[in-house]
Each structure stands twice: as structure tokens, then as C-alpha cells.
Amino acid sequence: MSRPTRGLGRGLASLIPDDALVGEPLERASRDLRQVPIDEVVPNPNQPRTAFDADELAALSRSIQAHGVISPLIVRREEGRYVLIAGERRLRAAALAGLSEVPVLVRDATPPDQQLEIALVENLQRADLDPIEAARGFQRLIDVFALTQEQVAARVGRERATVANAVRLLKLPDFVLEAIRAGQISAGHGRALLPITAVDALRRTLAKVVSQELSVRATEQLAAEWARNKPAPSAAERSRDQRYDYATRLLQDVLHTSVQIQPKRNGSGRIVIDYADAEHLEALIAHLTDGDDRPLPVIDDPQDP
Numbered sequence: 001m002s003r004p005t006r007g008l009g010r011g012l013a014s015l016i017p018d019d020a021l022v023g024e025p026l027e028r029a030s031r032d033l034r035q036v037p038i039d040e041v042v043p044n045p046n047q048p049r050t051a052f053d054a055d056e057l058a059a060l061s062r063s064i065q066a067h068g069v070i071s072p073l074i075v076r077r078e079e080g081r082y083v084l085i086a087g088e089r090r091l092r093a094a095a096l097a098g099l100s101e102v103p104v105l106v107r108d109a110t111p112p113d114q115q116l117e118i119a120l121v122e123n124l125q126r127a128d129l130d131p132i133e134a135a136r137g138f139q140r141l142i143d144v145f146a147l148t149q150e151q152v153a154a155r156v157g158r159e160r161a162t163v164a165n166a167v168r169l170l171k172l173p174d175f176v177l178e179a180i181r182a183g184q185i186s187a188g189h190g191r192a193l194l195p196i197t198a199v200d201a202l203r204r205t206l207a208k209v210v211s212q213e214l215s216v217r218a219t220e221q222l223a224a225e226w227a228r229n230k231p232a233p234s235a236a237e238r239s240r241d242q243r244y245d246y247a248t249r250l251l252q253d254v255l256h257t258s259v260q261i262q263p264k265r266n267g268s269g270r271i272v273i274d275y276a277d278a279e280h281l282e283a284l285i286a287h288l289t290d291g292d293d294r295p296l297p298v299i300d301d302p303q304d305p
Contacts, residue, residue: 138166
């Protein structure tokens with residue numbers, strides 16, 4: 001399912017708001033603008049985007065062949081090369097177009113956490129991520145930078161309700177999220193399925209929605225029917241759910257990141273702790289081992305080759 005190609009004539013100011021380019025006003029940008037060899041620019045290891053649409057890259061490549069790279073890439077210098085902070089889509093398209101050089105803005109003075117924020121904001125503003133990539137990007141801004149949904153909305157130029165509705169999708173199990181990413185159902189279908197909390201019932205309902213190509217409204221009716229007919233939880237189940245809710249909130253308050261408690265029928269379970277990147281993982285470990293003087297193992301970035 002191809003997405004419409006966005007206009008390419010927007011300048012840097014419309015792509016990244018002033019509060020995202022932390023540290024220097026945009027007037028300084030023109031003095032930091034330079035042309036650099038394309039083979040000296042390497043991808044951002046914290047790239048929020050996980051998939052690039054081939055048709056869109058081809059379209060952007062054709063535009064770059066005709067007009068050049070209109071919005072410069074944002075980079076930092078590191079060991080004789082330029083590491084992307086934002087603009088991997090433009091870098092890939094420029095390579096496809098056969099360019100030997102690309103325009104960049106160097107942001108060496110920007111702290112690493114703000115570089116990650118710029119990369120997240122730049123990608124989320126383009127509005128061509130799939131719904132789950134967008135939701136995870138919003139959640140990373142909330143978790144890593146302790147932003148409210150309203151603050152995230154202001155940074156990426158969306159309505160707060162848009163951010164809230166996107167983040168709600170992350171409450172769904174992975175098999176539903178994958179169905180959304182694959183285009184089998186829409187984000188609206190996903191939100192309609194949220195009331196179905198029993199995994200088996202959710203799998204059956206999802207299969208029915210996909211096989212019968214049901215509308216969002218019809219999916220909402222199925223979810224409402226399940227909610228009306230589901231058995232009332234026992235006192236033990238209510239007590240257990242309250243304990244899980246309390247434990248989840250406690251862990252999230254302590255770790256400042258998203259935590260999921262996944263109980264199993266036999267009484268055991270799993271605790272899943274989200275982290276944004278290798279640096280975030282190291283910070284979590286440091287927080288959990290505060291006061292423990294044992295050396296930590298080296299954490300390899302899973303995105304490094």
C-alpha cells in the first residue's frame with residue numbers, strides 16, 4: 001500500500017520547529033550549511049524509522065535529480081565522518097539520484113539526547129510513517145524526554161488527540177500491531193479492538209475482521225458485543241488485576257519508561273521493560289544498579305553492523 005508523496009518545497013523551519021533545533025537560532029544555520037561528500041555521511045544509529053517505502057524513495061530521488069536536496073541533512077562530526085541526526089530518507093534518495101555531495105547542517109554542540117529528539121521530531125513531522133512506527137515514536141518522546149502528550153503534539157505539529165489515539169494502539173498485543181503494520185487492518189480497526197482484553201477472543205475477532213473485510217464500525221460492534229457477553233471477573237481476578245496495575249505503575253514511575261507485566265496462567269509471567277537505544281539501556285542498568293560497584297558488561301548497539 002503506497003502512501004502519497006509529500007511536497008518537497010518546505011524549508012528547514014517547517015520541518016523542524018525552533019524548539020527542536022535546541023541551542024542556536026535558525027539565523028546561525030546558514031553559517032553552518034556546507035556541502036560534504038555523500039560517502040562521508042553515515043546513518044544515525046538511533047534512527048526512529050524502521051522501514052523506507054521504495055516508491056517514495058524513488059519519487060524523492062527523481063525530485064532530487066531535478067531540483068537538488070532542498071532541505072539539508074542535520075549531522076554531527078565524529079572521527080572524520082558525519083553522522084546523521086536527521087535526514088536518512090533524503091540521504092538514501094540522494095544516493096539513488098547519484099549525487100556525490102549533499103548539503104548538511106553541522107550540529108556538533110547539540111547534546112546526544114537532543115540529537116535523538118531532533119531525529120524523532122523530524123521523522124514524525126513527515127507523517128509518512130506507518131501508524132505503529134508513529135505511535136512508538138510518540139511514546140519514545142514521552143518516555144525518554146518525560147514529555148506530556150500535549151508537548152509531543154506541539155513538537156511534531158499534530159493535535160493532542162492524534163498523539164493520544166496513536167499511543168493507545170501500543171496497548172494492543174504484538175499480533176494486532178503487526179496486522180496494522182502489514183495493512184491488513186487500519187489504526188481505526190486497532191482502536192476498535194482495544195476493549196477486547198482476552199487474547200483468544202481478540203485473535204478470533206481479528207481473523208473475522210480481516211477475512212470478512214469488516215469496517216471500523218462493524219469492528220466496534222463486535223468489540224461491544226464481546227464486552228456485553230464476557231463473564232464477570234471473579235474477586236480473585238479483580239484483586240490480581242489491581243496488583244498488576246499497581247506493580248506496572250510502580251515500575252514505570254521508578255524507571256521512567258514503559259513497562260508491561262505479562263502474567264501466565266500457571267502464575268508465572270514476564271516483565272517487559274522498553275528502552276529507546278543502547279544509551280537508554282545503559283542508563284536503565286545504571287539506575288537499577290545504583291550503589292552496586294560491580295563493573296557492567298559492555299552493551300553492544302543491536303543496530304551496529
